[in-house]
Amino acid sequence: xxxxxxxxxxxxxxxxxxxxxxxxxxxxxxxxxxxxxxxxxxxxxxxxxxxxxxxxxxxxxxxxxxxxxxxxxxxxxxxxxxxxxxxxxxxxxxxxxxxxxxxxxxxxxxxxxxxxxxxxxxxxxxxxxxxxxxxxxxxxxxxxxxxxxxxxxxxxxxxxxxxxxxxxxxxxxxxxxxxxxxxxxxxxxxxxxxxxxxxxxxxxxxxxxxxxxxxxxxxxxxxxxxxxxxxxxxxxxxxxxxxxxxxxxxx
Amino acid sequence: xxxxxxxxxxxxxxxxxxxxxxxxxxxxxxxxxxxxxxxxxxxxxxxxxxxxxxxxxxxxxxxxxxxxxxxxxxxxxxxxxxxxxxxxxxxxxxxxxxxxxxxxxxxxxxxxxxxxxxxxxxxxxxxxxxxxxxxxxxxxxxxxxxxxxxxxxxxxxxxxxxxxxxxxxxxxxxxxxxxxxxxxxxxxxxxxxxxxxxxxxxxxxxxxxxxxxxxxxxxxxxxxxxxxxxxxxxxxxxxxxxxxxxxxxxxxxxxxxxxxxxxxxxxxxxxxxxxxxxxxxxxxxxxxxxxxxxxxxxxxxxxxxxxxxxxxxxxxxxxxxxxxxxxxxxxxxxxxxxxxxxxxxxxxxxxxxxxxxxxxxxxxxxxxxxxxxxxxxxxxxxxxxxxxxxxxxxxxxxxxxxxxxxxxxxxxxxxxxxxxxxxxxxxxxxxxxxxxxxxxxxxxxxxxxxxxxxxxxxxxxxxxxxx
Numbered sequence: 001x002x003x004x005x006x007x008x009x010x011x012x013x014x015x016x017x018x019x020x021x022x023x024x025x026x027x028x029x030x031x032x033x034x035x036x037x038x039x040x041x042x043x044x045x046x047x048x049x050x051x052x053x054x055x056x057x058x059x060x061x062x063x064x065x066x067x068x069x070x071x072x073x074x075x076x077x078x079x080x081x082x083x084x085x086x087x088x089x090x091x092x093x094x095x096x097x098x099x100x101x102x103x104x105x106x107x108x109x110x111x112x113x114x115x116x117x118x119x120x121x122x123x124x125x126x127x128x129x130x131x132x133x134x135x136x137x138x139x140x141x142x143x144x145x146x147x148x149x150x151x152x153x154x155x156x157x158x159x160x161x162x163x164x165x166x167x168x169x170x171x172x173x174x175x176x177x178x179x180x181x182x183x184x185x186x187x188x189x190x191x192x193x194x195x196x197x198x199x200x201x202x203x204x205x206x207x208x209x210x211x212x213x214x215x216x217x218x219x220x221x222x223x224x225x226x227x228x229x230x231x232x233x234x235x236x237x238x239x240x241x242x243x244x245x246x247x248x249x250x251x
Numbered sequence: 252x253x254x255x256x257x258x259x260x261x262x263x264x265x266x267x268x269x270x271x272x273x274x275x276x277x278x279x280x281x282x283x284x285x286x287x288x289x290x291x292x293x294x295x296x297x298x299x300x301x302x303x304x305x306x307x308x309x310x311x312x313x314x315x316x317x318x319x320x321x322x323x324x325x326x327x328x329x330x331x332x333x334x335x336x337x338x339x340x341x342x343x344x345x346x347x348x349x350x351x352x353x354x355x356x357x358x359x360x361x362x363x364x365x366x367x368x369x370x371x372x373x374x375x376x377x378x379x380x381x382x383x384x385x386x387x388x389x390x391x392x393x394x395x396x397x398x399x400x401x402x403x404x405x406x407x408x409x410x411x412x413x414x415x416x417x418x419x420x421x422x423x424x425x426x427x428x429x430x431x432x433x434x435x436x437x438x439x440x441x442x443x444x445x446x447x448x449x450x451x452x453x454x455x456x457x458x459x460x461x462x463x464x465x466x467x468x469x470x471x472x473x474x475x476x477x478x479x480x481x482x483x484x485x486x487x488x489x490x491x492x493x494x495x496x497x498x499x500x501x502x503x504x505x506x507x508x509x510x511x512x513x514x515x516x517x518x519x520x521x522x523x524x525x526x527x528x529x530x531x532x533x534x535x536x537x538x539x540x541x542x543x544x545x546x547x548x549x550x551x552x553x554x555x556x557x558x559x560x561x562x563x564x565x566x567x568x569x570x571x572x573x574x575x576x577x578x579x580x581x582x583x584x585x586x587x588x589x590x591x592x593x594x595x596x597x598x599x600x601x602x603x604x605x606x607x608x609x610x611x612x613x614x615x616x617x618x619x620x621x622x623x624x625x626x627x628x629x630x631x632x633x634x635x636x637x638x639x640x641x642x643x644x645x646x647x648x649x650x651x652x653x654x655x656x657x658x659x660x661x662x663x664x665x666x667x668x669x670x671x672x673x674x675x676x677x678x679x680x681x682x683x684x685x686x687x688x689x690x691x692x693x694x695x696x697x698x699x700x701x702x703x704x705x706x707x708x709x710x711x712x713x714x715x716x717x718x
Contacts, residue, residue: 053697053698053699054656054699054716054718055656055699055700055701055716055717055718056697056698056699056700056718057700057717057718058718059655059718060655060717060718075603076603076606082656083656083716084656084657084658084659084715084716085634085636085656085657085658085659086622086634086655086656086657087630087633087634087653087654087655087656087657087715088622088623088624088625088633088634088635088643089624089630089633089634089649089650089653090653090654090655091622091655092624092647092649093649093650093653098621098622098623098624098643099621099623099640099641099642099643100640101621101622102607102619102620102621102639102640103619103620103621103622103636104610104614104618104619105617105618105620106614106618107618135566140613140614140618143613144610144613144614147606147609147610148606148610150600151599151600151601151603151605151606151609152599152600152601153599153600153601153602153603153606154606179599179600204698205697205698205699206698236652236671236672236692237671237692237700237717239669239671239694
């Protein structure tokens with residue numbers, strides 16, 4: 001019987017539940033709880049979908065991972081369409097190389113370095129708009145993301161999109177595989193559309209750090225929600241046991 | 252013995268125009284000068300029976316569907332200059348003979364190429380690649396070569412007797428003499444150059460002006476003929492007039508590709524690359540639109556430049572149809588090759604600089620930036636958007652507890668928050684106590700970590716998000 005099983009297993013006709021083969025190379029995330037739950041860490045390539053509200057610690061969760069990605073391959077880190085200005089102090093403080101960082105803000109039109117006033121004067125009275133395909137900022141962001149991923153000179157691309165469709169996600173996933181890069185998409189949890197990604201997680205705020213739910217994981221199945229403690233890395237950004245009283249109700 | 256080749260281009264401007272439109276060769280086209288005479292004809296027009304110096308009326312009678320374009324001497328001069336630049340790769344001493352000729356001195360070149368035949372082979376290959384029609388001949392002096400080239404003698408030889416024979420039977424119309432002088436000669440019964448040269452110079456000097464004698468002296472090589480030899484200029488500048496006005500910026504790519512090909516040829520020959528192109532689009536009513544297209548890495552391949560131009564043109568609404576393109580490159584730089592690791596498994600498709608050029612071409616320069624840390628304590632001044640891939644000052648102290656995202660305009664606080672840490676008092680430069688801010692770290696009901704500050708007048712604002 002066991003010879004038969006061996007044969008079947010060798011021909012990959014038999015799949016055993018206890019030996020989970022990771023579909024991707026994992027990079028340690030810097031949080032032991034997360035590494036344990038995800039079988040090694042976050043994927044080094046491909047799409048990572050993060051469903052989260054802004055400002056609850058989603059970037060802090062990723063910083064050690066991004067730092068490793070950047071350092072291992074000496075490649076670029078690209079932020080596309082961040083919700084506000086990025087703070088150099090915080091990023092440099094967590095070990096990111098600022099000169100290997102690229103910020104793309106789609107939709108910022110006037111170009112310095114060109115004869116912009118002349119250009120603006122000429123482009124205003126355009127009566128034939130049908131000849132020019134103007135891309136919306138959203139499309140520009142996706143285009144830039146695809147170019148960065150394909151180029152092979154970016155380690156990770158972070159994208160804050162308004163909305164992303166199934167076909168777009170598929171394209172980005174292919175581009176990421178091609179350029180051996182990872183792409184992290186931050187979405188609001190309200191957009192519950194499931195995407196073809198390597199890893200999809202949802203984050204909830206927690207007094208001690210973050211509450212993490214694995215929604216989807218390639219080559220495996222989701223685990224129960226668990227808590228990631230940030231007490232060690234960011235003690236100031238965790239509530240201690242005796243929660244301080246709300247200081248002030250603003251008018 | 253001195254030897255020269257004269258190249259005569261009978262229809263330079265017209266041939267150049269037709270380069271850009273292959274499909275319309277069948278159409279008879281002619282150039283007309285200000286006196287309404289036909290100056291240059293394309294093969295279809297010659298086939299229809301038209302001749303040079305024909306009046307407009309007879310031309311229209313012979314060929315009703317003739318297309319006419321104005322003859323532009325300055326345009327022709329530019330093209331001739333370009334031809335000289337191309338031939339300079341093969342031959343060193345080239346003198347321009349405006350409006351339509353080039354004089355090539357061969358003395359040094361024969362030694363270099365080892366004879367006239369291999370030299371001519373090289374030169375004619377170059378000329379046929381240019382696709383302009385040309386007439387040529389060798390000659391012992393510039394004027395002799397010119398005279399023979401005008402008759403399409405096509406002599407490629409070093410034999411002096413052949414030159415003399417051909418020159419002696421040349422008609423006066425192929426010479427440099429003015430039409431009035433030619434008329435005078437014909438009335439005297441002198442029809443060929445041979446007849447003229449057999450007359451004693453003293454007699455000629457008595458009857459005619461010095462112009463004739465100086466021409467004959469230079470023709471025979473008795474007088475010195477000073478030539479100003481061409482010096483190639485650095486950079487690249489080409490103008491292309493379009494046969495039709497183009498109103499769609501995507502269609503502009505095709506003629507532009509031809510210009511870029513020429514640029515690539517020139518760059519490849521000199522083993523150079525360039526970092527910036529200046530593309531000017533000419534409109535009938537509006538002032539020309541100037542675009543600068545940059546590549547951070549430097550390129551010489553037409554394909555790479557075309558992709559960058561395409562991205563920029565796609566975003567560009569044209570105010571009206573374009574009738575001409577001008578491509579300028581002011582500065583060439585030596586080519587640099589990037590080295591790659593031997594054992595690196597992953598091959599990058601492009602370099603970081605190429606990626607940045609690509610993004611900038613499509614999204615504009617302002618949309619792509621880097622980030623540098625400044626030596627400032629105020630949060631809004633500590634982070635600065637800089638040019639991509641710039642290194643900031645090294646060894647700057649980092650303030651640890653700063654939010655990842657800073658709002659450019661602080662937002663008023665409108666909800667209950669739990670303060671976790673603070674205050675941290677920041678005062679603007681010059682101790683303006685009225686503008687000092689006390690910063691706190693707080694958490695709101697949704698679990699978001701906020702960076703708050705309180706002004707002197709006890710107003711609360713959100714300045715950032717600890718993401």
